[in-house]
Amino acid sequence: MTRSTLSRRAFLARSALLGCSAAASPLMTPVSLAAAPWDTRVVVIILRGGMDGLDALRPYGDPDFAALRPGLAAARDPALDLAGGFGLHPALSGLMPLWAQGELGFVQAVSTPYRDKRSHFDGQDMLEAGTETLGSGQEGWLNRMLQQMPGVEAETAYAVGRGEMKVLLGPADVADWTPDAALRMSPQALQLAELMMEEDPAFHAALSEAVALSDDGSGIMAAEQSMTRDMRAALRGAPHVKIAEFVAERLRGETRVAAFSLIGWDTHRQQERSLGASLERLTQTLLTLREASGPQVWGKTAVVAMTEFGRTVRMNGTGGTDHGTGGAMVLSGGAIRGGRVLGDWPGLAEADLYERRDLMPTGDVRASAAWILRAATGLDRQVMESLVFPGLDMGRDPGLML
């Protein structure tokens, strides 16, 4: 594990800037002009559970689609049509302005090299490890990328949210934070805590940083605190929006890489309801990132949303779909060349399916991720293919980034 507190140097710099009290922290940090190792921001969202790419991004133009998903074909809304015969799920309609501006794109029929067993855990492990096979090594591809970059500091990369982000796990320094861990205590207790921690520099540095991170605008100081009530609220509320706000705030500063998860994609039953809610959260997440990072930073940001596998092309008996293979990848941000649906569409005829049940994967999700990382960081193709995604063939440059 490499989760670490801020380096001493970064900590002193921050303390000098903000002072040690949250009151001195501005609501929104100004866009940082300081020397972060590179300028393009990369946000990776892991869609845990297996998103149904055929429902999120509907291939209306495929002659077999209507027979496989008659309900979706009948409900086609021309206002949500994109390019190449694809149309958006209604819960993604809020993203149409991004599509129009070239800030939203998709890659269809992609997957990791994982095949056949269709386990969430193994599938996610492969997706985050970025390797050819399932090893016992616990290192994520984003961390391996960081290991290749000079000048990475504790705040360069953030794992955000409560769950573990294996995609960032590894020897390179990574910070982590979840907005629902924010400090809540009286001003006096905070002062006493700071006094007490002075005996121990490591604890003192972590506390100062926690104070700075906790100031989400609502204030650290709650006259009366109840952790269980806060946690209940956090469990019920809209954590994805808080996470997106936090990530946007970090991207305005020194952070160049952030990763977090969205759950709720394992739609075995009543997919109409459950997938809609999850896509709605994805929409809110992307809109919040865009809004809260501001035009300047959003213009330098690439968001990659990826899932461990797609789902069966046919519906099951309970109004849902089961674990499949090929799926869709969502790209967003001002730095991507959007307004396109990429990927080599395999077709939905029975003979074109993987094992006669799943969308045939025609591309590797790692290749798209690799091209984006390459464009963001300037790392050589050879480094991407041997060290970041060992064994990957990136193929031709799809020109994902502006």
Add this chain to the structure above:
Amino acid sequence: MRALTYSPDLADIRFGCGLSPVLAPPRDAQALLDGVLGPDTMAGRFPIESFETFNTRVQGLRDARAALRKAGTQETRKARREVIRKISRAANNARADWAARTLLRWTHTETGFRERLVAFWADHFTTVGKSALLRYANSAFVESAIRPHVGGTFPEMLIAATTHPVMLDYLDQTASVGPNSPAAARRERLSGMNENLAREVMELHTLGVDGPYTQQDVREFAELLTGLTYRPDRGLAYLQGWAEPGAETVLGKTYGAEPRLAHIHEALTDLALHPSTADHIARKLAVHFVNDDPDPDLVAHLSARYRASGGDLPQVYAALLEHPAAWAPRLSKVKPPLDFMGSALRALGVAEAAVSGLDFPAFRLTFFVPMSLMGQPWKSPSGPDGWPEEEAAWITPQSLSARLRWAMAVPQTLCDGLPDPRDFVGQALGGFATEPVRFAASAAESRSEAIGLVLCSPAFQRR
């Protein structure tokens, strides 16, 4: 080399579960050690399901699934799906009972060193079951494969852990078939051989990553391990038809031509007694109990005793407790979240009913969610190398923030009246109380914040 600097407070803090207002720390190092060898009263008072019992849940699930496949009507299918869901939910919810009892053992034990050793060895042999119900079986694994062996020998513990169904499931041994075995010839299983368990036994459990083994050793050891698998009706199973025929050579020693479970035991014993294993275990113990960067003399002392005693663990513990470096007065290690919570409950003298009376949702909010926020989700380390030791992994802004919130909010919900914070300083820290902590305890506006501050003082978070 006698324990000249033995201190009872330090013994409970560094080698036990922390100070308690009602239970006296061990008188001397011998008493500390005797606690590991005596009767296991905590296991009896706060029982955790054995794997044998847990396995009946697995059998129940298997039977329920078979019944579902045979179900004809829509209605019976629905009813049988409900049965399956119930079995799964019951095992999931039972995790909270086992976690509660683990915390209660910390709170009430008079032999805290045993609980610490159980945690140490459970982490050394990290398992996170993968398939179906087995992902809830970690507590049962520890209860059956680790706990009975902490006062025994390392070879015995290695055999028990390596051949345990949850370990076989976790490290993919259940899918490993010898490439030239009769099963492979009949193409019963197409997945072939899996080296995961063989590699991790050498790298993590015995020789260590710098140990003197090659890929060829891993491969032959993996071939030797083929045949070892798990069957819900039998538990551990050795299927000769899956085993790779012929002799295997591991670290220069050849193990019998006829596939037998005994050869696996023999190879594991040899690995356990290898000098590199002695060094590896010695260092891990010193890092875990004493210092992230331990005194080389302490490590050498432990390793020498390990070799001399054939991995007899009580003798190795005795070597640890008699070395002066073990009693360095500066508290250096940071308690991981679970240990932080356990020692906090102990310092507060939390009553049994306050913890065992929590239903699943309440337990989740009081313990599981905060544990995750602190960076140690219950029984879910990210890999077979277990939880990190180094303090940088635990002293993060998020973890500290979560500790502060928990320590200020939860004790009042578990205690029938919080103690006077000024008394609590001495109760929780003993001779390790400092002026700033005393001041914080006396100056805080509310009792709950004062208690939280004491629990989050560096002196309480370290050991």
